Amino acid sequence: MTTKKKVSPLTKVLLETAGDMRGSGLMDEASYDKITVRHLGETDLPALQPISGAQIKAMRERARLSQAVFARYLNLTVGYVSQLERGAKQPTGAALALLNLIERKGIDAIR
Template sequence: MHDGNESKKKAKTSRLTKELLETAHDMHKSGLLTMAARDKITMRHLGASDIPAAATAQITGADIKAIREEANLSQAVFARYLNVTAGYVSQLERGDKHPSGPALVLLNVIRRKGIGAIL
């Protein structure tokens, strides 16, 4: 039989995982590990609750349109960069739909760092 405490124990970050993440952070600081490689390790070992809030912050349709216009891109080209359809970008900008998953993360990266961050 499983008790309720067993699932709580699995949800905690293990000492080994903490050490791995600290090592990856130090390797990145010293230039031995790229940011992309460090982030891949981090995302693989952290739970969804530990994902930085900035990566999943909600974006309004007006924000999306402003991001796209600032990058001087049509809806079709912007959609291609996000790996979605132009119709979906249009729905996002009108507020008919709200981005989620990888599209939301990419939009937040573009909002923080500019379109060059994903090109």
Template sequence: MAKELSNLTMALLETVEDMHDAGLMDDDTHRKITVRHLGPDAPPTATPITPEDIRSLRERAHLSQAALAKYLNLTTGYVSQLERGTKQAKGPALALLNVIRRKGIEALM
């Protein structure tokens, strides 16, 4: 059960939201402050990725499953499971896959 936020915390979060909306605060800083205060109720920081998207980004980078696994510090079997949809990327793997999707594999090199 999440604890109730204080009036001060609510005011802080409202100010942070306004600063972000006005372009005075970057996305990373906004996310850090929001997650720190909202915990599990914070908005997700990484967009879910489908098995088809994973395979597509791997193929666009001209990588084998083993090579992609090495970049992500995962096993080849896990990458295979992600591409088949038997596992869903979470945590650091999901974050790195989102980086690759947005900026290309070169961002990890």
């Protein structure tokens, strides 16, 4: 059985302050990105959404990439990307996480 670590009120205030500092330009992106899951807690991580084959194909086409180049960026095989786009397979694990990232921030997030 795993126990969920509760984020202290002090940590919550510090995280809010760090977010405000980042928003106002007092803290750079690299420093803010060093805040870890230990600080945030599991519930603050973005939830992975299922992605359909049509969405994957649309992402790839928006980026103007061939299946081969898209597969290379994701460290997948061309055949697997093809199966994902046709809906023969559903992405899971790291592939799903990368696809969610691309969906949210665009292909430049992983280039």
